Amino acid sequence: MLRELFTELLRDKANVRHIADMTTGADICYYTGDTHPPAGRWAPDLVLRNENGPVRLAELTRGARPLLLDLTGDGALAEGLAGAHDRVDAVTAHADAAPATALLLRPDGYVAWASSAPRPDRAVRHAALGRWFGAAA
Numbered sequence: 001m002l003r004e005l006f007t008e009l010l011r012d013k014a015n016v017r018h019i020a021d022m023t024t025g026a027d028i029c030y031y032t033g034d035t036h037p038p039a040g041r042w043a044p045d046l047v048l049r050n051e052n053g054p055v056r057l058a059e060l061t062r063g064a065r066p067l068l069l070d071l072t073g074d075g076a077l078a079e080g081l082a083g084a085h086d087r088v089d090a091v092t093a094h095a096d097a098a099p100a101t102a103l104l105l106r107p108d109g110y111v112a113w114a115s116s117a118p119r120p121d122r123a124v125r126h127a128a129l130g131r132w133f134g135a136a137a
């Protein structure tokens with residue numbers, strides 16, 4: 001009876017995803033103070049396109065450093081990181097079906113801050129950088 005129940009449950013892809021997330025810890029959501037949906041969650045492994053060609057987000061996070069992912073299209077967000085390059089890496093790229101136009105990732109791959117604005121607010125971004133990775137020296 002239990003075998004039949006699980007067989008039926010595992011036919012639904014949403015149930016399989018839920019079980020996989022629970023067993024890997026990807027269902028954990030940390031409080032970040034940010035209300036954007038990906039904030040506090042594990043960053044999705046997006047396929048990004050930049051000047052070097054396609055790259056997976058997982059490859060960009062291998063160095064276990066904070067990462068600002070600028071998906072705004074013009075790179076202005078990443079360029080505006082003056083005084084933070086010693087603490088945060090920045091990458092400008094394009095991605096289909098990205099959950100935001102900007103993502104600030106913690107070294108463990110969780111999203112510390114996100115924005116969907118075409119031009120994310122610079123003051124809000126700097127506040128998030130300071131809160132998570134310290135003030136500029």
